[in-house]
């Protein structure tokens with residue numbers, strides 16, 4: 001049996017990954033607020049301790065079994081609030097950091113803890129963004145979160161090198177995907193996000209990849225990967 005655990009697999013890229021892995025015969029579990037699928041477990045990543053408890057309970061149950069392969073995908077994220085952080089309410093700032101950083105770190109750490117002793121091929125996949133490397137006006141929290149997680153995952157890769165049954169830990173920049181996250185970006189204002197027109201034009205001109213295209217490329221990267229701490233870009237693997 002092969003296992004995939006995905007955060008934010010209710011829709012968008014996470015759902016496309018979940019469906020691709022299900023079709024390939026993997027057991028799939030996804031964690032999200034709406035939890036609409038048979039393979040869903042409810043978890044609200046804006047509440048890090050509550051989400052961690054839900055993740056720990058489910059992964060603890062799954063860790064009692066043996067697997068030929070385990071893939072853990074840190075995918076859940078929010079681009080909100082859009083606009084300079086100094087103009088945002090403290091609660092909005094904490095919401096973003098809780099979803100994108102605290103809960104993501106706790107999700108990956110629980111997965112490592114629960115499956116560390118499993119001797120099969122194991123991969124941690126951090127879904128990152130170009131925003132991890134370059135700043136965008138109005139996305140300061142999102143950019144900082146993505147950079148933080150990439151650095152976290154590179155350090156995890158180093159730590160795993162010392163384990164008898166290590167995970168490989170990689171980050172993947174997926175490129176621009178036609179999902180609700182892009183719709184939320186297009187629904188923002190030029191006041192908060194001066195690059196808005198370019199993103200509207202990217203959608204109008206058909207430049208966005210579908211979630212299914214990107215998920216196929218990510219599954220192929222994970223299959224081929226032998227490196228630890230590597231950063232991949234989907235545009236090098238997708239048409």
Ligand SMILES: NC(=O)c1ccc[n+]([C@@H]2O[C@H](COP(=O)([O-])OP(=O)(O)OC[C@H]3O[C@@H](n4cnc5c(N)ncnc54)[C@H](OP(=O)(O)O)[C@@H]3O)[C@@H](O)[C@H]2O)c1
Nearest residue numbers: 008010011012013032033034045076077176177179180181
């Ligand atoms: N779309 C793009 O162009 C793009 C570009 C670069 C990187 N990415 C990255 O790709 C990944 C997937 O993005 P996407 O475009 O598929 O986004 P999306 O369509 O907005 O989906 C986000 C997923 O995260 C979950 N999620 C959001 N807030 C949550 C919370 N508080 N608790 C638990 N789950 C939560 C959502 O589930 P619920 O709403 O059911 O909770 C949903 O399943 C993200 O890491 C994103 O940063 C996207």
